[in-house]
Every structure is written in C-alpha cells, then in structure tokens.
Amino acid sequence: MAEPRVILITGTRKGIGRALAEHYCGRGDLVVGCSRKPADLEHAGYEHHELDVIDEDAVKELFRRIRANHGRLDALVNNAGVASMNHALLTPLDTARRIVETNLLGTFLFCREGARLMRGSGGGRIVNLTTVAVRLHLEGEAIYAASKAAVESLTTTLARELAPLDITVNAVGPTPIETDLTSNVPREKLDAIVARQAIQRFGELRDVVNVVDFFLDPASDFVTGQVLYLGGV
Amino acid sequence: MNRADIERTVFAAVDDLNATLPEEKRLPRNGEARLIGAEGRLDSIGLVDLILSVEQKLQDEAGVAVTIADEKAFSQSQSPFLTLGTLTDYVTKLVGKDGHG
Numbered sequence: 001m002a003e004p005r006v007i008l009i010t011g012t013r014k015g016i017g018r019a020l021a022e023h024y025c026g027r028g029d030l031v032v033g034c035s036r037k038p039a040d041l042e043h044a045g046y047e048h049h050e051l052d053v054i055d056e057d058a059v060k061e062l063f064r065r066i067r068a069n070h071g072r073l074d075a076l077v078n079n080a081g082v083a084s085m086n087h088a089l090l091t092p093l094d095t096a097r098r099i100v101e102t103n104l105l106g107t108f109l110f111c112r113e114g115a116r117l118m119r120g121s122g123g124g125r126i127v128n129l130t131t132v133a134v135r136l137h138l139e140g141e142a143i144y145a146a147s148k149a150a151v152e153s154l155t156t157t158l159a160r161e162l163a164p165l166d167i168t169v170n171a172v173g174p175t176p177i178e179t180d181l182t183s184n185v186p187r188e189k190l191d192a193i194v195a196r197q198a199i200q201r202f203g204e205l206r207d208v209v210n211v212v213d214f215f216l217d218p219a220s221d222f223v224t225g226q227v228l229y230l231g232g233v
Numbered sequence: 234m235n236r237a238d239i240e241r242t243v244f245a246a247v248d249d250l251n252a253t254l255p256e257e258k259r260l261p262r263n264g265e266a267r268l269i270g271a272e273g274r275l276d277s278i279g280l281v282d283l284i285l286s287v288e289q290k291l292q293d294e295a296g297v298a299v300t301i302a303d304e305k306a307f308s309q310s311q312s313p314f315l316t317l318g319t320l321t322d323y324v325t326k327l328v329g330k331d332g333h334g
Contacts, residue, residue: 116285164278 123166198232
C-alpha cells in the first residue's frame, strides 16, 4: 500500500478547509490543519495547530514540526482567508490591512515555507483559494477581491518559479457557498452573484473538493499556473 | 561557529547539490568556485537550492537560524554570492552578528 500523503490545509476549523480535511483524512492521508482557534475535528489522521497564518515565527515552527514528525510535505492547500463585505468608501484601513495580510501575505508565507519543505521531498502540490469575486468585479468586495487577485498573480508567478522543483501551483475560485464567510452577505446579493454564473446554483463543498482532488492527482503533474473558477464564471 | 565550521557547512551543502547535478555542472569544493556571473556554475534555482541548503544545515546541525538572502545581501557592493569563499565569509559575518559566534 502506498505511503499516506502529508497534506497541510490552512483554515480547517470550518467551511471549505474543514471539508477538505475530512475528505483527505477519509482517504487515508495525513492531514495537518491549522486555524487561529481550536478545531473539534477528531480523526487518527488529523493533527491541529493553533496559529495565525501571518505569524511568521509560528508558521516556521509549524513547518519545523512537520519536517520533524513526517519528514516531508506532499501538498499544501492555502484555504485560510477573511472577507469583509463593505463599500470601499466605508472600509477602514485596519480592515483592509487585515484582509491583505491574511489572504495574500499568509498565502505567500505558507507557499514559501511549504515549497522549501517540498523541495527536499521531490516536489509537491500547492493549491490556493481565490474567488469568483475577482472575475465578476463584485461591488462591496473591493479589498477582498483585490487581495485574491494578488493571490492569483502569486499563483501564476510561483508556478514558474517552482516548476524546476517539481512543485505545481494552482488556484480554485469557488462561487458563493453557504459557509461562515458568506453568512453576513445579504441573500439578494448572493442570489445576484449566482445569477451571473453559467450554472445557476450555489456552490457546494464537494465542488471545491473535486477541483482540489484534480490538482493533487498524480496525473495532474503537467497542470500548473491555472486558476479554475467554478460555476462557469 | 567560526569560519572553518561555516565552510564545512557550505561544502556539505555543495555535496548535496552536486549529488543532484550531472558531472559537468558540479561545483568544485573550493573557495574560488564561481557561483554566479559570467563564469558562474549555478543557474538561479541552483543558487536558491544552495542557499536554502546552507540555512537548513545551520539550523539542523547547530541550531543557528539565519536568513542569508535578504535585502542586505543584495545591496552589498560586492555580491556575497559570487564564489563559495564570499558566501562563506558572508555567512560567517551573519552568524557572528546574530550572537551565535
């Protein structure tokens, strides 16, 4: 039987991150998850670390532990993110800064440390989470969409920088899914986004899991630098 | 750590790197070996690999955490990444500054 993959997923306490963690634990992989608060996911193949994704010392310590405990990292899914739906004219700078730090700099930090670890274990896969808000230019999501547009740029450039190390870097952009991140968005706003999709339904967690599965599939080793939006956006 | 210790670490990183390279591209194990520039032996990913390997070995074998390639390194009038000797000198200076000497 093949050795279980070691998969690091950020933001596993709830929503998409949790669904991914449960999915890969269920498939026999070793999942290392993290979030700012404790998680109640209990599985023999799951370990949880409490940290903020922009705390560089804590992130480095996490990677040191992964290297010490598992000796390698096969895949990284940068899912942790924050959003704040508000008109740009009403968005405080502190909020904007927090969104950019968590979504962009947190993703950068994990990509950097993850690729360093993958480099020593013959390559790996990185999947970043973006959003259809980038392509749809959604009003009220200026900073959130800008931070994710930067994640997309990071994804495509890293794909080139990391290709010689046999590391692929891709991104998935979900449509609205009913998670905590969208719970504060008015229903009519969510419905309006869905109306702009080719396939007009809310996204489901399984839709995201399916795309991440594709990017992590051993047969996808020629797929890198891609941003895949769900729902036909 | 003194310069001789650092040089041993750098050469150990060179050994690791060489193990992944075809014979004609391997770095000689001496201070004069050119890393970058017209006669440089490494491409950009090779240099990244060597620097990360030195950082990792310093951390693993001596508990010394240094960041070799930062703005300071790139703003030096003479690049610390020119030869294995200049790299060794630069890392020796960094380790000394951080109080690990």
